[in-house]
Amino acid sequence: MNLHIQKNGGKGSSKGFYIALGVCLIAVGVAAWTTYDSVVNYAAPDDKSQSETVQSTAPANNTVSGVYAEPESSSRTEASSSKASSSSETVASKPESKPEASVSKPVKAAAAEVTRYSYPVGKTVVQKFSTDPVYCKTTLDWRAHTGIDLSAKQGETVKAIANGTVTKAYQDDKYGNTVIITHGNVEAWYCGLDQMKVKAGDTVESGQEIGTVGKVPIEQEEESHLHFVTKVNGEYVDPLTLLK
Structure with missing residues (x-):
């Protein structure tokens, strides 16, 4: 159990x-x-x-509120390309100013047209223009002769070489009675006059009588003559290069 x-x-x-x-x-x-x-x-x-x-x-x-955003590199590329295009346009536009360089210069041509003037007295030259010293019989020394001496008798008529304006008429200690007339860009000095028939401010015509031949104190030992000087733009020039 x-x-x-x-x-x-x-x-x-x-x-x-x-x-x-x-x-x-x-x-x-x-x-x-x-x-x-x-x-x-x-x-x-x-x-x-x-x-x-x-x-x-x-x-x-790429998008902002449903609008496509341009990548940064793209905007820079466009900016640089726009600058390049504007630069090229600027360079291309420069040649437009070049025609100004081809402007003709009529000044020399005008000067060439008035290089010859009438003689103030006869054409016989007794002393030529010289920037080198020449002997002076009156002063007994050597000095430059910045004009020409034209043979002329005392009392002979002295005429204007061209139309012009009398800028000065005065008595000079060395050159006697002197009349200065401006003929365009040429300034003419008529020295050693006896009578002066014009005064400062007068206008004269080519061939008009401006005085008569007298004496040149600094050249009184020379034969009777007119001492004639010309300047162009303030510089002495040989009068024979201007007279015809």
């Missing part, structure tokens, strides 16, 4: 052990599944958020 009870009790405890073992295995399986699912679900949202971030970031470089 007791032996039968013990056998039955052994069977019951063995059965309970297997039930407990099964429950433990089920619990372990459930725990393993739960852990796996959690890991999978935890990793998945990151990929999704990253893809969403990439998608939301990518168009930001």
Whole structure:
């Protein structure tokens, strides 16, 4: 009787052990599944958020409120190209000012047209123009002769070589009575006059009488003559290059 009870009790405890073992295995399986699912679900949202971030970031470089934004390099390229085009336009426009360089110079031509004037007295020259010193019989020394001496008798008429204006009529210590007349760009000095028939401010015509031949104090040892001087733009020039 007791032996039968013990056998039955052994069977019951063995059965309970297997039930407990099964429950433990089920619990372990459930725990393993739960852990796996959690890991999978935890990793998945990151990929999704990253893809969403990439998608939301990518168009930001190109659009703003539906308007396409121009890349910075593109705007700089256009700016530099616009500067280059404006520079090329400026360079291209410069040659327009060049025709001014081809302006003719009529001044020399005009001067060439008035290089010859009438003689104030006869054409006989007794002393030529010289910038080198020449001997003077009156002063007994050597000096430049910045005019010409035209042979003429005392009292002979002295005429204007061209139309002009009398700028000065005065008595000079060295050259006697002197009349200065401006003929365009030529200034003529009629020196050694006896009578002066014009005064400063008078206008004269070519061939008009302006005085008569007298004496030249600094050249009184020379034969009777008119001392005649010409200047062009303030510089002494040989009167023979102007007279005809």
